[in-house]
Amino acid sequence: MRITMIGSGYVGLVSGACFADFGHDVVCVDLDDKKIAALGRGEIPIFEPGLDRLVADNVAAGRLRFTTQLAPAVADAQVVFIAVGTPSRRGDGHADLSYVHAAAADIARALSGFTVVVTKSTVPVGTGDEVERIIAETNPDADVAVVSNPEFLREGAAIEDFKRPDRIVIGLEDERARELMTEVYRPLYLNQAPLLFTGRRTAELIKYAGNAFLAMKITFINEIADLCEKTGANVQEVARGIGLDKRIGSKFLNAGPGYGGSCFPKDTLALVKTGQDHESPLRLIEATVAVNDQRKRAMGRRVIAALGGSVRGKTIGVLGLTFKPNTDDMREAPSIAIIQALQDAGARIKAYDPEGMGMARTLIEGIDYASDAYDAAAGAHCLVLITEWNQFRSLDMKRLKATMAAPNFVDLRNVYRRRELEAAGFAYHSIGRSGDGDDQVREIAAE
Template identity: 70%
Template sequence: MRIAMIGTGYVGLVSGACFADFGHQVTCVDKDAGKIEALRRGEIPIFEPGLDALVASNVKAKRLDFTTDLTVPVAEADAVFIAVGTPSRRGDGHADLTYVYSAAREIAAAISGFTVVVTKSTVPVGTGDEVERLIRETNPSADVVVASNPEFLREGAAIRDFKFPDRIVVGTDDERGRKVLGDVYRPLSLNQAPLMFTARRTAELIKYAANAFLATKITFINEIADLSEKVGADVQQVARGIGLDNRIGSKFLHAGPGFGGSCFPKDTRALVKIAQDHDVQLRIVEAVLGVNDIRKRAMARKVSNATGGLRGKTVAVLGLTFKPDTDDMREAPSIPLVTGLLDMGAKVRAHDPVGMEQAKKELPEIEYCTDPYECARGADALVIVTEWVQFRALDLERLRNEMAQPVVVDLRNIYRPEDMAAQGFTYESVGRAPEPKV
């Protein structure tokens, strides 16, 4: 089948490359001429494991190409996916649909023959109705079905998630639309991926509800971590104990500095706004947002308490991106942490395996280091913020020798308190009582 993918951001590029790998003919469209030229040269604008090889192989096979002009790709397409950004609108938290609606108008002008237009972007409930209205207003003769097909990709594991999904949600009541999207996803039938057809508005809400629920699990275990510290329990054992109950499950029960990234903060805020617009209160989701914001700001105080104050001290920060295996700094917990450390008078040095170029845009006033040991050199405290695999087996003796004071604040619980105590560290983690120094 012929597919036009409008937008070459994270979702559009991963989805387009994977559809091409299924054997479809895919053209990815973006208004950013520089980005399109870079993609044609094989330069990938985001860090996602395996994406560069996937794009290269499908470009070589002539199943994937890139352009700035959607006219021909849309006219020839069986399905057109809208995968443009929907950032939080400044001032009120609503999703900004400017790019979605602009794409809908341009698609409408280029449509030729029966076409399924699919919103892949995360959009508020009812957006599909407006997209359909705009298309029919712009091109009354268009033979079109507008469907919703939300994405459920995890950064760092997006290709596997796309090819081995828990489910594929398609929102349309139109039989022709269901057939086209069924054919688009048919290659995944070998992986026995459940293909769930539902109404368009239901599909739109599924995406928001899923992200809000996962954000709630993270926030819940973070609050249990705070209680664990006070009562002398181990939050990791608590999480394992409740996660073995298959009604609860173990995923997203990892205590830490709070959630960030491109989806959870933005989508939970947007869901609250959608509910308010319909005179519904989502008290749990509202609380999740408030607790998470407070938690991210509180992490700097946790470091300060471990060091007995920060003024004039040097703090080494390991990990800046919101999670491993991505260079994404959007709403990363490291940002309020570092800002708080600076406000308390600390000098901050940082290292991240792939995220430092992006981090410099958010945190230009700190020093960046080439490896963890350079970062730790002369530091009065070291903070582990992102659980990169590169940080899981550090040479602890070397680390201690590099530091001015052997204080480690592990916000991801990578290490065991008894091991750190044996190496002579003052060690603070999340939701676990500190082990006395040996």
């Protein structure tokens, strides 16, 4: 099939490359001529494991192309995906749909023959109706079916998620689109990936509801972690105990410094605004947003407390800046609020991240960047593990301690065991665990 992807950012690039790998003829369009030129040279603007090879292979095979020329790409397509950004709108938290609306108008002017126009971007309920209206208003003769096909890609595992999805949600109002959308996903359908056809508004809400539920699950276990610390319980054992219940499941029950990234923060906020607009307030989601925002800075105070209540004039080594491992994405990362809290308290920050330091330089001022974890620890009065990159899971503790000004370790991801760190001479602090109980769940999990 001939597919055009409007937007060559994270979602558009991953989706376009995967569709091309299925054998479709894919053109990715972007207004950023520098990005398109870089992609043409084989330079990938984001870090996503395996994406560089996937793009290179399909470009070489002639199935994947990049252009700034929208009109010819749309005119030749059977299916056009809108995969542009929908960031939180400055001032009120609603999703900013200006890029979606602009893309719809541009598409309308270039349409030729019956075309399925698909919103791949994460958009509030009713956006498909507006896209349909814009197309009809811009080009009254356009023959289109507007479809919602939300993405469910995890950064760091996006290719795997696209090719082996839990489900493919397709929301439509025009039955003519069903056959074409089935053909688009035919390779996955043959592998028995479930295609869930719904109404268009239902599909739009599925995406927001799914992200909000996962964000609530993270926030829930973080609050349980705080209670565990007060009562002497172990949050990892609690998480395992409830996660073995198939109705609950074990995923997204790892206590930590709060969620961040490109999706959960903006999508939960947008869903809250949608509920308010429709006079159907979502109190649980409102609380989730508030608790998560407060938690990030509270982690900075936790580090200060670990150093006796003051970090003024002290050096804090930070391990991990991105909101999760295997990405270079710094959007809404907990590290930003934690570092700012420490800086406000007078600390000097020395940080290392395997992929995120380039983006961090544009977001956080006044910190020093290290060449590796051991460099970040050199001269530090405390080492804080914020993002659980694999590179940080088996550090040489004796080597770290030998270079530090004081042996303090704050583990915000519960990667290490207390007895191991204390045996190496560290004062160790973790999340939701007390005493020797923080070792027990690791031993159980290894069985």
